[in-house]
Amino acid sequence: MSTLIRSKLSGKGIYAITNGPRDDLFAAVEAALAGGARLLQYRDKTADAERRRSEADEISRICARYNVPFIVNDDVALARDTGGGVHLGREDVSIAEARAALGPDAIIGVSCYGSIERARQLQGEGADYLAFGAMYPSPTKPHAPVAPHDVLTQAKALGLPIVAIGGITVDNARVLIDAGADYLAVVSAIFAAPDIQTATRRFADLFEPGIIR
Ligand SMILES: Cc1ncc(COP(=O)(O)OP(=O)(O)O)c(N)n1
Ligand SMILES: Cc1ncsc1CCOP(=O)(O)O
Numbered sequence: 001m002s003t004l005i006r007s008k009l010s011g012k013g014i015y016a017i018t019n020g021p022r023d024d025l026f027a028a029v030e031a032a033l034a035g036g037a038r039l040l041q042y043r044d045k046t047a048d049a050e051r052r053r054s055e056a057d058e059i060s061r062i063c064a065r066y067n068v069p070f071i072v073n074d075d076v077a078l079a080r081d082t083g084g085g086v087h088l089g090r091e092d093v094s095i096a097e098a099r100a101a102l103g104p105d106a107i108i109g110v111s112c113y114g115s116i117e118r119a120r121q122l123q124g125e126g127a128d129y130l131a132f133g134a135m136y137p138s139p140t141k142p143h144a145p146v147a148p149h150d151v152l153t154q155a156k157a158l159g160l161p162i163v164a165i166g167g168i169t170v171d172n173a174r175v176l177i178d179a180g181a182d183y184l185a186v187v188s189a190i191f192a193a194p195d196i197q198t199a200t201r202r203f204a205d206l207f208e209p210g211i212i213r
C-alpha cells in the first residue's frame, strides 16, 4: 500500500463536475454539495466570459460555505480571480504556468487519460491529483477513449490522490474504488439526475459503507 507523498486533498469521495450553463446552476451545485460531494469543478466550455466569471464567483462562495474545494476547468485566470484551483488537460497550460499564477496552496489537478507515463511526468511537475479516464463511455464526452481500470491501480504507486472520470454511475462505480480511485468525478449521473442531492448521496454512500442515515 502506498502513502500519499504530498496532498492538499484529504480523504476520498465524490468530485461533482458541472456541465455548462443551466438556469438552476447554483441550486444544482448546492444540491450536489448537500448530497456529500467532496470536490466541485466548474466546467463550462462556452465562451461567455462575463457569465462564466459571475457563475464561478458565486459557486466558489457556495463551496466555501460547505468547506469544499472549488476547482475551475481549463481557465487559470478564472481560477485565480475566484480563489479556486484548476484542472488542466492536454490542451491547457502547463502546471508551471498555472502554479506561477495560483501559488503553492492552490489545487492543480491534471488529466492523465489512460497514460501512466503522463501521470508520472505530471506528478514530477507538481500535480496535486491525477485523473484517469474515461473509465466507461461518457455521455458528456462521447469521443473520449476508454482507459483500462488497472491504470488506477498502477497509479497508486505515484502517491497522489487518484481520480476516475467518465461514464461513472452508482452501478459501475464500486470496481473503480476497488481498483484504487480516491475520488469519482461525475457529471451526468449527478447533474442530469432528477434529484441531484439524492443521486450524489448514493455515490457518497459508496465511500462510507455501513453508515446508516
Ligand atoms: C477531474 C477531471 N478529469 C478529467 C477532465 C478532463 O479534462 P480535459 O481532458 O482537459 O477535457 P475538458 O474537461 O477540458 O473537456 C476534467 N475536466 N476533470
Ligand atoms: C470531462 C471528461 N473527461 C473524460 S470523460 C469526461 C466527462 C465525464 O462526464 P460523465 O460523468 O457524464 O461521463
Ligand SMILES: [Mg+2]
Pocket: 073, 074, 087, 088, 089, 090, 091, 092
Ligand atoms: Mg481541459
